[in-house]
Amino acid sequence: MNNDKGILLESGTNELEIVEFRIGENFFGINVAKVREIIPFMKTIRIPNSHPCIKGIFKPRDLVITAVDLPKYLNLSDEDADAGARYIISHFNKTTVGFLVHEVVGIHRISWENVEKPDETIFSGQEGIATGIVKMPEKLVVVLDFEKILVDISPNTGIQMSEVSKMGPRVRSEKPILIAEDSKMLTHILLEALTTAGYTSVTITSNGKEAWEALEAYRENEKLPLEEKVALVITDIEMPQMDGHSLTKKIKTDKVLSKLPVIIFSSLIDEQMHQKGVALGADDQITKPEIGRLVSSIDRLIL
Structure with a gap:
């Protein structure tokens, strides 16, 4: 197996x-x-x-x-x-x-x-x-x-909001973040955590297919620069319709979207999965439920 x-x-x-x-x-x-x-x-x-x-x-x-x-x-x-x-x-x-x-x-x-x-x-x-x-x-x-x-x-095995609170005062950021996450519970917690961390422009999609369709629409809309529509993508791995690895591959092989930072945030990340994420071009990979590390990674990649 x-x-x-x-x-x-x-x-x-x-x-x-x-x-x-x-x-x-x-x-x-x-x-x-x-x-x-x-x-x-x-x-x-x-x-x-x-x-x-x-x-x-x-x-x-x-x-x-x-x-x-x-x-x-x-x-x-x-x-x-x-x-x-x-x-x-x-x-x-x-x-x-x-x-x-x-x-x-x-x-x-x-x-x-x-x-x-x-x-x-x-x-x-x-x-x-x-x-x-x-x-x-x-x-x-x-x-x-x-x-x-x-x-x-x-x-205690889930995301702990206290990790974000311990990071102290935060600078408000309106840089747009796109999330692909199929769990209703985790979506709610992620949204709360990022809002607490100062990220106020967050779009939620429930799987990789919906996220990719949103990115295609952003790419085709030439009225605004891409970075004003999406500055970073956070994706789970296992999701219906399209998984996070496939989403990452599509982003990183697209001429327009390839420079877009992608963070894989998943409970499945072990040494094997990490190697696959690296091969696909993920900018960072973080194991759930380490929400503090996720916020720090977002800070590093888009601020």
Whole structure:
């Protein structure tokens, strides 16, 4: 699995692999890039006064892992763990967690173009936990916002606004920033953080495709210089329609837009992902939830 993961986004192919899993009668997906391994169900040691959705801790090898009861979090099924149950051991936001699921169905390689945005009437607002919908034969697979799930259960793993507050008095800047981020929760927090940091001209798009369409419009509009329409792009990596690596590649290979600073802000950045970002021309890459580093990078690149 890790070897395949090293191929997919190397040149901004706009592809991903998802691990499909079942909870009750529902099917969900998680990006393979977030998955370390999949192991059979094993008993856990319960921790007093922990979040109700924390099943406990266990130690499959040399690392103590927190187990999250995903069926309980989703309020979907009281089905007991049986021989088919698995823990999906994931790593993102610098945290390793085991998510309990009833069954792992398989791994699928797909294009982000085939991942639809969730219906706003169902998954809108900060409480939405679906980042994409994948149509499979005879069923739909919902790609979950695991970052939001983890922050709901353990708030200290998310973006801490105190990092921005500690930076002291800020100079107000109206230089326009374009953000591509599919998580409703993170979009809200990013907007709040950048406003607190003094950046008052921020445009939000929910995926790389929407961001690219906005940039194309900026490029074609000759009434204003490009820097007055957009001075910097911040992008997540995994997003429906077009991922952040593909967006970065499009920007950096465009004759007009190539000088535009691009910061990749993602929970997926490890050594492999960092190398891919460098190859694609990203000006900086910052691991969520390091919001203080993100603000400092923006300061350096556009002030």
